[in-house]
Amino acid sequence: MEWKPNRHSHLTIHQQIVNWIKQRIQSGEWPIHTKLPTQRKLAEAMGVNRSTIVNAIEELVADGILSTRVGDGTYVSNNSWNVLIKDIHPDWEKHISSSIYEPNFQTIQLINEYEQRENIIRLGTGELSPDLLPTAVLQRSLQNVPLTARDIGYSEPKGSRQLRHALSRYATKRGIHATPDSIMIVSGALQALQLISLGLLEPGSTVFQEAPSYLNSVRPFQSAGMRIVSLDKENRDNRLPDQIISMKGKKQSLFYTVPTLHNPTGSIMSLDERRELLQICAYQQIPIIEDDVYHGLAFGKTPPSLKSLDSDGQVLYIGSMSKTLSPGLRIGWVIGPEPVIDRLADIKMQTDYGSSAFSQQIARHWLESGLYEEHIDQLREQLKRRADFVEEILQLRYNSIATWNKPAGGFYIWLRLHEPLVNKALFLKLLKQNVLINPGYIYDAKDFYHIRLSYAYASFEQLETGLNILYEAIAEGTS
Amino acid sequence: MEWKPNRHSHLTIHQQIVNWIKQRIQSGEWPIHTKLPTQRKLAEAMGVNRSTIVNAIEELVADGILSTRVGDGTYVSNNSWNVLIKDIHPDWEKHISSSIYEPNFQTIQLINEYEQRENIIRLGTGELSPDLLPTAVLQRSLQNVPLTARDIGYSEPKGSRQLRHALSRYATKRGIHATPDSIMIVSGALQALQLISLGLLEPGSTVFQEAPSYLNSVRPFQSAGMRIVSLDKENRDNRLPDQIISMKGKKQSLFYTVPTLHNPTGSIMSLDERRELLQICAYQQIPIIEDDVYHGLAFGKTPPSLKSLDSDGQVLYIGSMSKTLSPGLRIGWVIGPEPVIDRLADIKMQTDYGSSAFSQQIARHWLESGLYEEHIDQLREQLKRRADFVEEILQLRYNSIATWNKPAGGFYIWLRLHEPLVNKALFLKLLKQNVLINPGYIYDAKDFYHIRLSYAYASFEQLETGLNILYEAIAEGTS
Numbered sequence A, B: 001m002e003w004k005p006n007r008h009s010h011l012t013i014h015q016q017i018v019n020w021i022k023q024r025i026q027s028g029e030w031p032i033h034t035k036l037p038t039q040r041k042l043a044e045a046m047g048v049n050r051s052t053i054v055n056a057i058e059e060l061v062a063d064g065i066l067s068t069r070v071g072d073g074t075y076v077s078n079n080s081w082n083v084l085i086k087d088i089h090p091d092w093e094k095h096i097s098s099s100i101y102e103p104n105f106q107t108i109q110l111i112n113e114y115e116q117r118e119n120i121i122r123l124g125t126g127e128l129s130p131d132l133l134p135t136a137v138l139q140r141s142l143q144n145v146p147l148t149a150r151d152i153g154y155s156e157p158k159g160s161r162q163l164r165h166a167l168s169r170y171a172t173k174r175g176i177h178a179t180p181d182s183i184m185i186v187s188g189a190l191q192a193l194q195l196i197s198l199g200l201l202e203p204g205s206t207v208f209q210e211a212p213s214y215l216n217s218v219r220p221f222q223s224a225g226m227r228i229v230s231l232d233k234e235n236r237d238n239r240l241p242d243q244i245i246s247m248k249g250k251k252q253s254l255f256y257t258v259p260t261l262h263n264p265t266g267s268i269m270s271l272d273e274r275r276e277l278l279q280i281c282a283y284q285q286i287p288i289i290e291d292d293v294y295h296g297l298a299f300g301k302t303p304p305s306l307k308s309l310d311s312d313g314q315v316l317y318i319g320s321m322s323k324t325l326s327p328g329l330r331i332g333w334v335i336g337p338e339p340v341i342d343r344l345a346d347i348k349m350q351t352d353y354g355s356s357a358f359s360q361q362i363a364r365h366w367l368e369s370g371l372y373e374e375h376i377d378q379l380r381e382q383l384k385r386r387a388d389f390v391e392e393i394l395q396l397r398y399n400s401i402a403t404w405n406k407p408a409g410g411f412y413i414w415l416r417l418h419e420p421l422v423n424k425a426l427f428l429k430l431l432k433q434n435v436l437i438n439p440g441y442i443y444d445a446k447d448f449y450h451i452r453l454s455y456a457y458a459s460f461e462q463l464e465t466g467l468n469i470l471y472e473a474i475a476e477g478t479s
């Protein structure tokens, strides 16, 4: 036994010992019924106090991983969960570990892990900075949130009727005419995608997406066994319509798109492109999922939503308050043909009996009182100021190594390096310097040119420091 | 065209017309591109004003089901969703329409539908009456709910750390020692079951349950393709251990149980039964899901929870505030071995990015301030009063036709008729008289003897009226 805890690690000694023991077990090194070395031996070998060992073992006993027999030492439990954990849901596991997704997936796990830490500069986080969240106003508004006994019971399948009324009015400003019956409430846009994947598609269906795509970083469709086809919007030799026709399989298909302030590129689809997409998909009988979660955050005017151009119930529209008000609300909505909405609502009920009534009442209050739109107007200006700040830094230092488009709103700049340097090594190198980036390959596994910069999360100071560290890291790679 | 709307229906004329048109389309009678009769003809045939037709058509156009071409009438849309809806998720559909589940499923759908109506006496609803919800106290408490910017952002995978701390302390009172790391927050207990089914079991795994079972009314495992095996606890010729051994398949298994205040029977498993179950399952390597959502509502002392008797991490424990505080909160929790919790939390993040931060902060505040336990103490007394009231009525009128056990807490009395009269006909007959019951066959497809009575929902007056109507309906069946 050679291992000793590392005194310079960010983890406590206790945590390191617990992790190390778990790893021995998970790796199969210490199979079920293994007797552990005595506490004294462990303490000596690791160079720690015996009480530290006692504490670590106690935690693992409480978790059912070890068990102690009085007067007879400590054993690896005969723990049925260990058996399950090893051999769970093979499709899922296969997915996680299939060669293309592995580096992708590991990077996403690292991002999730490091986002929990303090002192990390998050250059790519797709979330509003704590400064930009209207925490105090939200707190004060709680006093005025209307609650009746009916509201806080189990909900109707489609969610609070009053909230759906408020959303129906709000949607008309986006040119969408929807009755409350064709609107359902979900716990964020991600849940909407999850429900669509469970409720409208059979395994083996085709989901078309634009490359690069947000979907690659969350994969609600992949884990349900869908066939994901990435279409290249920029390819002039092989236009979108032709790609769709050639790639359409025999099973059902869907087209998933973020036409307004696309994640990760920040781009906005033109009116002509929107019309063309609707036309092709109508002709091919391919329903469209319009993910519009960044709506309201454009710095200038935007073309009408696909849903507002849709006269045949071809489009299923998804909105959310996560990017505009608070991700913690977990309030999103889906607008579409009533039978589709009914179907999704039915599945939602079977999944979680509806979304938080409190969140729904808060969302309703913010829409009805006008607080929501007031807030978005201010937020947009603050995002614009942040975008300008980042662009200035880019103009000063990055012109020789990268290109980018002027941000049109939302959170992101899709920075393209002249050379394919954005690989896992760069990601890890930056992590060592406490800078977290979202590399392009999470959104398109073959892309080593791009970084998704977000001006929404880090502070001005962090943005400046982070972009300087990033520049140096790239420059070292180029030379 | 013979059909006319029914002036005596509970539906409006408008809604009836909309439904009728939809049905023509869904049944394939009016396929895509069908031209509808003119508005004048429709109005004449149905005997309604032309404006009524115009409104109905407008709604269907807004929903994408019909489209109008100027000067050329109304058509059935070329609507790709129609195609999807018809042919969705065949496994699911097969399930819904498989012969055993059909009447079961239709009854559940009717219950869900009629629960939304006014003036229905709900004799079986598994939900607290609006009177029993602490609406005003909840409303006032919102002022004191602590919110920080961090709280209302995207959450940690396992949910709010402070809430998990509070739950860790709360669980010790139940004899469960769990660190915050081995606790995760879910959006209600149903979501916990859903996550277990997605994340820990492969299709074809066996889920053991007690017959009758709450699971039959929600089926989170069935829709994911699990094999459900119902065990008969009462069978003296074939004891539980033998049943488990003979029914265990080659794939993974789980045992799902509600040992304390079982739904639908209201029974409490004795300490000996608990010990025996743990032993068999440990020996057979079958993990146990302990669903403890009625905890706190027992009128007397209860044996310790399975989880508190479990020294090997064999039990995954589920709690919830739906039955004790407010279903609209959508706050539940899972306690178990840390690797299992990590796995489930990971899947939860991929499903909906965590539960409402507002609900989590409210739950935390109620636990930390002691409001939660104070409230439960009062609630228990009110439920006891309701239970006594219902029992008195039963004693007076039902002795000659049925048997039941004295309620030990929670919401339910599992009424057993002397004769197998509880079929769909009885259910529908009562519905006509505005009385909604939960027949036993939703919980055990072969059971036509039982009714799940709930004293938690209807008012005292409604309970009395409803039980009288129920008595008459049964008496008519017997004579």
Ligand SMILES: Cc1ncc(COP(=O)(O)O)c(C=O)c1O
Residues within 6 Å of the ligand: A126, A187, A188, A189, A190, A191, A214, A258, A263, A291, A293, A320, A321, A322, A327, A331, A332, B352, B353
């Ligand atoms: C394009 C897009 N869709 C959906 C989501 C998920 O949003 P929600 O928090 O509403 O689930 C995000 C957030 O990252 C996003 O960028």
Ligand SMILES: Cc1ncc(COP(=O)(O)O)c(C=O)c1O
Residues within 6 Å of the ligand: A352, A353, B126, B187, B188, B189, B190, B191, B214, B258, B263, B291, B293, B320, B321, B322, B327, B331, B332
């Ligand atoms: C035994 C049992 N488990 C779980 C649930 C679901 O509870 P929740 O509202 O927390 O999802 C119920 C509610 O009907 C129940 O009776």
